[in-house]
Amino acid sequence: MRARAPLLxxxxxxxxxxxxxxxxxxxLRVVQGEGYAAIAGNDVARARKAALAEALYNAAGxxxxxxxxxxxxxxxxxxxxxxxxxxxGSLRDHRIVQEYREGSRYVVIVEALAETDGSACxxxxxxxxxxxxxxxxxxxxxxxxxxxxxxxxxxxxxxxAAGSNFRATDNRDIPLAGGTEAARTDYASLLHGGxxxxxxxxxxxxxLVERRRQANLLGENVDIVATLTLRLRDNVDGSTVDTITVxxxxxxxxRLFGTPFxxxxxxxxxSPVWQAAVAELDAKLGCxxxxxxxxxxxxxxxxxxxxxxxxxxxxxxxLLDLPGRRRGDWQxxxxxxxxxxxxxxxxxxxxxxxxxxxxxxxxx
Amino acid sequence: xxxxxxxxxxxxxxxGCTTLSDGAPRLAGDGPPLRGIxxxxxAIQPGETPAQxxxxxxxxxxxxxxxxxxxxxxxxxIEGNTAIGEGQVFSDNLRGSVAGLVTNARVVSIxxxxxxxxxxxxxxxxxEVNAMRASxxxxxx
Numbered sequence: 001m002r003a004r005a006p007l008l009x010x011x012x013x014x015x016x017x018x019x020x021x022x023x024x025x026x027x028l029r030v031v032q033g034e035g036y037a038a039i040a041g042n043d044v045a046r047a048r049k050a051a052l053a054e055a056l057y058n059a060a061g062x063x064x065x066x067x068x069x070x071x072x073x074x075x076x077x078x079x080x081x082x083x084x085x086x087x088x089g090s091l092r093d094h095r096i097v098q099e100y101r102e103g104s105r106y107v108v109i110v111e112a113l114a115e116t117d118g119s120a121c122x123x124x125x126x127x128x129x130x131x132x133x134x135x136x137x138x139x140x141x142x143x144x145x146x147x148x149x150x151x152x153x154x155x156x157x158x159x160x161a162a163g164s165n166f167r168a169t170d171n172r173d174i175p176l177a178g179g180t181e182a183a184r185t186d187y188a189s190l191l192h193g194g195x196x197x198x199x200x201x202x203x204x205x206x207x208l209v210e211r212r213r214q215a216n217l218l219g220e221n222v223d224i225v226a227t228l229t230l231r232l233r234d235n236v237d238g239s240t241v242d243t244i245t246v247x248x249x250x251x252x253x254x255r256l257f258g259t260p261f262x263x264x265x266x267x268x269x270x271s272p273v274w275q276a277a278v279a280e281l282d283a284k285l286g287c288x289x290x291x292x293x294x295x296x297x298x299x300x301x302x303x304x305x306x307x308x309x310x311x312x313x314x315x316x317x318x319l320l321d322l323p324g325r326r327r328g329d330w331q332x333x334x335x336x337x338x339x340x341x342x343x344x345x346x347x348x349x350x351x352x353x354x355x356x357x358x359x360x361x362x363x364x
Numbered sequence: 365x366x367x368x369x370x371x372x373x374x375x376x377x378x379x380g381c382t383t384l385s386d387g388a389p390r391l392a393g394d395g396p397p398l399r400g401i402x403x404x405x406x407a408i409q410p411g412e413t414p415a416q417x418x419x420x421x422x423x424x425x426x427x428x429x430x431x432x433x434x435x436x437x438x439x440x441x442i443e444g445n446t447a448i449g450e451g452q453v454f455s456d457n458l459r460g461s462v463a464g465l466v467t468n469a470r471v472v473s474i475x476x477x478x479x480x481x482x483x484x485x486x487x488x489x490x491x492e493v494n495a496m497r498a499s500x501x502x503x504x505x
Contacts, residue, residue: 068462
């Protein structure tokens with residue numbers, strides 16, 4: 001066992017090393033590739049196949065290519081050089097965008113759905129509907145603590161709205177129905193005219209501020225303990241994505257043999273609680289690909305529920321999530337026009353048809 | 365002694381973890397894309413017809429451009445070796461190598477030059493370069 005200890009430790013460390021070096025969550029993207037092949041003996045069909053193969057190879061190369069090269073200059077001044085490349089991209093599906101004969105060669109241009117190991121962190125703004133956040137301060141605590149707690153909530157919501165990761169809407173005055181209620185059946189918000197984005201998320205929760213006293217024969221320590229609990233809800237199906245809980249202690253007073261030796265600041269600053277919660281929120285939602293809901297379909301022209309305020313630009317691609325779809329049965333929307341909260345685009349293929357209310361995910 | 369070796373091994377491995385993404389120089393986010401250029405002579409390519417030779421030259425120039433790009437992104441390793449005997453140089457070798465990962469390179473142009481060679485220009489966005497530098501160390505390390 002002793003002899004195995006260094007090996008075990010080494011494996012553990014190497015494992016942790018590889019784990020930390022692992023890429024972020026996988027995503028999808030649309031890549032283009034073009035292929036050329038010479039037409040030999042008027043055999044166009046063969047040239048077409050060869051051009052298609054090269055187009056796919058080039059498309060995969062856009063995702064991931066390893067390059068190795070070496071040059072050698074010897075005593076006589078003769079240079080030898082060698083280069084090689086290894087394509088490692090993975091394509092899920094493809095379609096031919098264009099193919100034509102150009103003199104003695106055949107050209108094929110493809111558009112492919114490629115798997116990437118990069119994440120979409122921080123590139124777009126996710127919709128976040130802020131619902132009631134109750135502030136509860138334990139009896140006996142001074143009024144300025146309650147005021148500080150309320151102000152900290154206001155500041156945090158303003159900070160979320162001004163930040164780059166979220167497009168936060170302050171709907172704290174609209175009560176959130178219990179259970180798993182999707183955005184489309186969130187009647188309270190519909191009545192108030194503040195229906196959340198169906199493809200976004202909602203947060204609600206509670207900020208609880210209490211006093212904690214620890215004492216023995218020698219001394220006494222009194223802290224103010226702030227506990228923030230936020231429930232993160234998916235607006236698509238009303239399910240709870242996660243619950244964020246942050247607790248921070250603030251020293252109010254300490255006494256040793258009846259003599260105060262450390263006195264905390266009289267003003268309570270609850271911003272560290274919110275900073276930790278927002279950082280966790282960023283980590284949980286900031287790297288998820290942006291989703292959008294299909295609002296309308298009109299002769300191949302699709303309207304989505306996200307726009308420039310979410311960071312959507314002309315030329316972005318969305319992959320449609322079609323329920324029960326089979327392999328090759330995918331549909332991609334290319335954005336042609338974007339307003340503040342909506343975007344319109346065309347489907348890249350004539351089939352399958354896009355149903356209203358379908359969900360789409362932004363491709364990288 | 366064994367314990368010392370374990371501690372040294374642990375330190376070396378942990379050190380390896382930390383240096384994986386450290387020290388890679390970052391480019392300014394709003395800078396122009398990084399370009400790689402490659403050339404290939406048509407006449408020396410394998411192929412039975414001129415069209416085949418042209419296509420092979422396009423491939424070769426593309427690979428050369430990829431290599432140029434990899435060199436710009438990850439850097440190149442240069443090794444020189446000069447040997448002197450009795451005050452006279454009898455061996456002088458220079459070796460340069462490049463190895464690295466390139467993602468999302470797009471073709472800017474593939475142009476024939478005076479019908480004798482092909483020129484390919486590829487480019488990569490600065491954000492992509494920074495991501496590659498941060499997540500992948502050069503393959504020779």
